[in-house]
Amino acid sequence: MWPVRAIGRPLFAHPVALAGGVLASAAVSAIVWYLVSPLFVRTFMNEPLPSPASVPVTSAGSPTSGETASPTESPVGARVLRSGELGYVDAIHNGMGPVRIIEIGGRRFVRFEDVTLTNAPDVHVYLSRETGGRWSEETSLYLGALKATNGSFNYELPATVDVEIYRSVVVWCRAFRVLITWADLGP
Numbered sequence: 001m002w003p004v005r006a007i008g009r010p011l012f013a014h015p016v017a018l019a020g021g022v023l024a025s026a027a028v029s030a031i032v033w034y035l036v037s038p039l040f041v042r043t044f045m046n047e048p049l050p051s052p053a054s055v056p057v058t059s060a061g062s063p064t065s066g067e068t069a070s071p072t073e074s075p076v077g078a079r080v081l082r083s084g085e086l087g088y089v090d091a092i093h094n095g096m097g098p099v100r101i102i103e104i105g106g107r108r109f110v111r112f113e114d115v116t117l118t119n120a121p122d123v124h125v126y127l128s129r130e131t132g133g134r135w136s137e138e139t140s141l142y143l144g145a146l147k148a149t150n151g152s153f154n155y156e157l158p159a160t161v162d163v164e165i166y167r168s169v170v171v172w173c174r175a176f177r178v179l180i181t182w183a184d185l186g187p
Contacts (some may be wrong), residue, residue: 010123014082032170035040037069041119041149042119043119044149044150044151045147045148045151045152045153046151047147047154048152049078049104049109049152050104050107050154050156052077052078052104052110066181073112078102079103080101080102081108081163082101082186083098083100083101083185083186084099084183084184084185085099085183086098086167087181087182088181089133089179089180089181092118093118093120093126093173093179093181094117094118095117095118095180095181095183097112097115097116098112099111099169099185101157101166106159107157108161108163109154110125110154110155111159112152112168115152116149117150117181118149119129120178121175122145122173123145123146123169123180124144124145124173125142125143125144125145125146125155125170125172126142126169126170126172127140127141127143127161127166127168127169127170128140128162128167128169128170128182129166129167130168131184132168132182133179133182134170135168135170135172140164141161143155143157167184167185168182168183168184
C-alpha cells in the first residue's frame, strides 16, 4: 500500500507544483496557437474598387488660347498605373493573384484583386523601391496591416507619393521577420 500512496501523493501534496504545471501548459498552448493557427486561419474580404470621383473637366477652349470654359462634372474611370502578380516564396509563404496601383478620380490605390495569401502572425504591406521581395524600412512606404488572406481590398496612397519610384509590393511578417509574398510592379 505504501508504493501506491507515494506515487499518488506528490501530485496532490504540492498544489504549487500542480498550479505551475497547469500554467506552463496553458502558456505553451497559447504560444503554439499563436505560431501555428495563422497557417490554418483564413480571412476573407471583398472590398469594392472605390467609386470614381467627379473631377472638373473643361469642355471648350484650347490650352494655348488662354480661354477657359466652365468646368463640367464627369466621372473619371479607373486607370492602372502599375501591376504585378504575387510570387511564391516557399510552401508555407506564398501568394497568388494580381496587385495593381490604380488611379481613380485623382486618388491612387494599391489594389489586391481576388488574391490568396498564406497567413502568419503580424503581417503588413509595404511599397518597396526594390524587386524580388526585398525592401528596406527606411526607403519603403508602409501601407498598413494585411486586411485579409483571401479576396479583394485596397490601400489608399498619400497624394504626394511618386508611384514611379516604387518597384514592388511586399507582404512581410514582422513577428518572424520573414517574407510572405511580393509582387514586382511593371507598367
